[in-house]
Amino acid sequence: MTAYFIRRLLLMIPTFIGITFVVFFTMRAAPGGPIEQARQAKMAQMQQQGGAGGGASATAGQPDGEEALTPGEEARLMKEYGISDNILADYGRWIANVVRLDFGESNIYGIDVLKLIISKMPISIFFGLISMFVIYAVCIPLGLMKAIKHRGFFDNASSLLVYFGYAIPGYALGALLVVFVASNWQLLPLGGFVSENFASLSFGARVVDLIKHAILPMCCYLIGSFAFMTMLMKNQLMEQMSADYVRTALAKGVSYKRAIFRHALDNSLIPIATTFGNQISLLVGGSFLIESIFNIDGIGMLGFTSILSKDYTVVMGVLAISATLQLLGNILSDLCVAAVDPRVKFG
Secondary structure (H helix, E strand, C coil): CHHHHHHHHHHHHHHHHHHHHHHHHHHHHCCCCHHHHHHHHHHHHHHHHHHHHCHHHHCCCCCCCCCCCCHHHHHHHHHHCCCCCCHHHHHHHHHHHHHCCCCCECCCCCCEHHHHHHHHHHHHHHHHHHHHHHHHHHHHHHHHHHHHCCCCHHHHHHHHHHHHHHHCCHHHHHHHHHHHHHHHCCCCCCCCCCCCCHHHCCHHHHHHHHHHHHHHHHHHHHHHHHHHHHHHHHHHHHHHHCCHHHHHHHHCCCCHHHHHHHHHHHHHHHHHHHHHCCHHHHHHHCCHHHHHHCCCCCHHHHHHHHHHCCCHHHHHHHHHHHHHHHHHHHHHHHHHHHHHCCCCCCC
8 A cells, every 4th residue: 555655656747747737838828927917017107298298299110018117127037037048947946946935926916825725724724614514513413314214204295405506606606695795784804814803802792793704605605515425424334334234234134224334334424525525635735716795815815816817826836735735635535445445456
């Protein structure tokens, strides 16, 4: 098993390179990079200066986009942002810097990218940890009860909520909650992670304020995964309950409760274990749609705004961390499967 996980860790290297190079090349090929933004900013400044002079001088002799920057200024900016005509060399320098945990500096925020990402992580981790705890703590028992009470009143009633979760996306639910619960009924805050006067509140008031702001976003984070995990648990347990080894155990006099909890349940948890590692990337990555709706300044919002503003260094930094967590999460899923099912032996 040790050799297997060493191979998986080594396989992360080419996979990471493949993911990041595709995005690196795509972003370099897209218009609106930092050099073009610098040209537009200088052109706007020159137009304002010309407009202050008045008359025809405001438009006469205005440079085009290529001439707005002098060759020296453009060369300085290209060196600053690590841009050259050789994209492979640029990517190689980026990889070498990433190995040293140097993600560069944001051309929009003007600060170190790693520090910027770390400053946004606590918010996304807060929602990610709560989501993971609620999903596994509630969905596993709920799926278990639905399987035992299959086609009963409890199963049919809870299925209405589960199917509702399947049907509506989290961001659509968020829009409805903002309009009705927060705006029309004014039961909870419209958005934000905490109130503006959070620092001046007492400890108890801070806890209440944080909970009020977290309720609506958490509903959106949970709705999709909650429905999926519940039905996955129920279907897996029902499949195991109808297996031959369970029926044999019942025929030998094993109680129905013991057959479920000592035999069927263990095997039903194997598919659940495979999803655990994949939740790690969501733990930090967040959801830019949900964070945008509720104006939560987390990693998801940072990545989304960086794409819109063509802040390449931040986009690549967020991608590098997300890809690494996803790859590590896949390995963690294998470990969870091996822990749940002793029969699994990775060669």
